[in-house]
Amino acid sequence: MVKGMLNRERNSLILISLLLMKALFYKIMSVTMAMVVLVTTMSFSIDMHYCGETLVDFSFVEQVKTCGMEKNRTASNCKAPTLSKESCCSDKQFVQQGQDNLKISFDSLSFEQQTFLTAFTYSYINLFEGTETKEVPFIAYPPPFIERDVQVLHQTFLI
Secondary structure, X not given: OHHHHHHHHHHHHHXXXXXXXXXXXXXHHHHHHHHHHHHHHOOEEEEEEEEOOEEEEEEOOOOOOXXXXXXXXXXXXXXXXXXXXXXXXXXXXXXXXXXXXXXXXHHHOOHHHHHHHHHHHHHHHHHOOOOOXXXXXXXXXXXXXXXXXXXXXXXXXXX
């Protein structure tokens, strides 16, 4: 008898833990799906400044700070021709565009889809409408005469 009670308690604990895991799984999946939608629709850019082959600075929000070693190219004129050296520094920018086509327009639905949507909406709205009057069709008829009470005779009672 004690063993049966322990088995029932253990089974109930397993059932409760499964229900909790199911609820936790639903919450984790909903947060994950929300993050996927957020990340795929988000646009961002990364600015990077290289000095030679070395990454000096990067930024997500504003322009990167330079290392100060970039040279300004001087213009050459006919009186004093000068040669300008190429700068060893370079700026690179990585741009990630997000998706913009998440909302489907109702204008692009086919005729069959529009028909189904209309019929579904109409039937769903009418599903929850109540009757306006409470009609009792058997109000004019008296109840049948009971010769003997069968429940008392067989002693069957609902508790």
